[in-house]
Amino acid sequence: MMSGWAKISDIAANVRQGGLQASENIKSSLQKISELDEFKAIISTMDQRALERAAEIDTKISKGQDAGRLAGVPFIAKDNFLTFGGETTAASNILRGFKAPYQATVIDRLEAEGAVCVAKANLDAFAHGSSTENSDWFTTKNPHDKSRVPGGSSGGSAAAVVLDMAPFALGTDTGGSIRLPASFCGAVGLKPTYGLVSRSGVVAMVSSTDVIGPLASCTADAAIVLDVMSGQDDLDGTTIQRDKLSYSDLQGGLLGKKIGLVKEYMEEGISDGVRQCILEAVEKLKAAGAVVNQVSLPSLPLALAAYYIVCPAEVSSNLARYDGQKYGYSYAGAKDLDESYEQSREIGFGAEAKRRIMIGTYVLSSGYYDAYYKKAQLVRTKIINEISAVFENHDLLVGPTSPTTAFKIGEKASNPLAMYMTDIMTVAANMAGNPAISLPAGISDNLPVGIQLIAPMRGDRQLLIAAKAFEDLK
Amino acid sequence: MSRLNRDDVLKLARLSRLRLSRQEVESFASEISAILDYVETLDKVDTQGLKPTSQVTGLINVMRRDEIIEYRAKPVDLLSGAPSTEENQFKVKRVIE
Numbered sequence: 108m109m110s111g112w113a114k115i116s117d118i119a120a121n122v123r124q125g126g127l128q129a130s131e132n133i134k135s136s137l138q139k140i141s142e143l144d145e146f147k148a149i150i151s152t153m154d155q156r157a158l159e160r161a162a163e164i165d166t167k168i169s170k171g172q173d174a175g176r177l178a179g180v181p182f183i184a185k186d187n188f189l190t191f192g193g194e195t196t197a198a199s200n201i202l203r204g205f206k207a208p209y210q211a212t213v214i215d216r217l218e219a220e221g222a223v224c225v226a227k228a229n230l231d232a233f234a235h236g237s238s239t240e241n242s243d244w245f246t247t248k249n250p251h252d253k254s255r256v257p258g259g260s261s262g263g264s265a266a267a268v269v270l271d272m273a274p275f276a277l278g279t280d281t282g283g284s285i286r287l288p289a290s291f292c293g294a295v296g297l298k299p300t301y302g303l304v305s306r307s308g309v310v311a312m313v314s315s316t317d318v319i320g321p322l323a324s325c326t327a328d329a330a331i332v333l334d335v336m337s338g339q340d341d342l343d344g345t346t347i348q349r350d351k352l353s354y355s356d357l358q359g360g361l362l363g364k365k366i367g368l369v370k371e372y373m374e375e376g377i378s379d380g381v382r383q384c385i386l387e388a389v390e391k392l393k394a395a396g397a398v399v400n401q402v403s404l405p406s407l408p409l410a411l412a413a414y415y416i417v418c419p420a421e422v423s424s425n426l427a428r429y430d431g432q433k434y435g436y437s438y439a440g441a442k443d444l445d446e447s448y449e450q451s452r453e454i455g456f457g458a459e460a461k462r463r464i465m466i467g468t469y470v471l472s473s474g475y476y477d478a479y480y481k482k483a484q485l486v487r488t489k490i491i492n493e494i495s496a497v498f499e500n501h502d503l504l505v506g507p508t509s510p511t512t513a514f515k516i517g518e519k520a521s522n523p524l525a526m527y528m529t530d531i532m533t534v535a536a537n538m539a540g541n542p543a544i545s546l547p548a549g550i551s552d553n554l555p556v557g558i559q560l561i562a563p564m565r566g567d568r569q570l571l572i573a574a575k576a577f578e579d580l581k
Numbered sequence: 582m583s584r585l586n587r588d589d590v591l592k593l594a595r596l597s598r599l600r601l602s603r604q605e606v607e608s609f610a611s612e613i614s615a616i617l618d619y620v621e622t623l624d625k626v627d628t629q630g631l632k633p634t635s636q637v638t639g640l641i642n643v644m645r646r647d648e649i650i651e652y653r654a655k656p657v658d659l660l661s662g663a664p665s666t667e668e669n670q671f672k673v674k675r676v677i678e
Contacts, residue, residue, distance in 0.1 A: 206662070301637050412623050415619070423597065433662065449598050453601065458605075461597075461609070466617070468593050468596045469613070489631060524616055527616070539637060
């Protein structure tokens, strides 16, 4: 596995020059998906639309027309991205059968550059989870060990990339859901700065932390996808201006870069194998000319508790729309409106969605709002201030993506709080909005270990430059 | 220190428009209590003098012109998933008795 595909820019160049047919690429991708169904990474494929679009691209090329920077490149979208050509389910029964009336902005942008969406990847329902065990469809298997989880919530996307089903996949990262599965499966997973990529047409979970990003087999591939997707969008009022320079320009290296190894991420709870891999990676960074020292960010461990207040609060608001009246599952036998609401949601939602909706309702309710939600947002400010302060004399932060490698299927499924703890190292970047990336950094007990780099707000180019330099150190 | 009892959970369920089963009421009571116990560790954190953060972009008043545009989907498409519609509107059961 990883990677049977050439680099994305090479695939597209080859297609544009007529050396490779878009249709061939799409057929290869669909065949791979079919062959590897046992890993349950994919919820649905869109064969017809994908082949039609590929044929259009091949026709364009034969007429000498520009087919785009991603011409003929197949990709897989997490099933919380609205797409034409099939269903969008968010892996929840409440959206089973739902056909989107419009597409996500990022899907439109990728298609405009010639990329072709071939399938929808499995996820924890509504992206609530760290393992894909909360999917109302099935649990995706880790490509390295089928008895283990791929991580989540973008578990299907990470597994699909590692299994070579497509050169890249799209995921969402709200508390770590791109970086964690990338770490568990051995892929590159990028969480851009909050606001850099439009969320229009992506099922909302936590509006103040949700971010869209690519999973791929190398940094250059993640970078070109970011470059195509990013930038202000009138349909998403939270989007920021992108960097004027291309995110694909990755020259720079590590010489002289000041990197802080986060002390709180290297303490108890992390496995010996993970610690070993990270320390070895740090030595490599030093050998490449980076200056690495230990930094302490004592408020970072608070991010998890703050997140598990803010997250359910915003989830309870964002999931209010699933009420059985406008789209999605609707309970047929309701006598009155209340019964229609209550039964549609009771039957349509899974346990984790219900838990989060109720916790969110509680922490936002009168009498509790100040103690919980407001307090969490104050702690959020504390975290942001601490991170900003450390970036005044550092270029990057480094640490593991996760305290352990992939755990066994079923190991944490019956303990919601234990499952939440998996996000301990990823959530701070979500609460503060900083860009972060997980890169493969070795193996422990035959399972991939991910190293996490975090950059200042809007420092996505610097992050990718450092990631590329680290990758090149092999 | 938040032991949620049956009534607390039923109140939350009502606010959340969820018709929970008896088993769910019991299991959620203990699961949610455990989670609230964990997040309450924030009580002890010193946040004197800080302002709450509700968003991290710093953007304010992102405006657009108040005009009808060719939006990405037509009303007929947006209504197509509904269980009941009438005259270009979503039709629901009686709201006011």
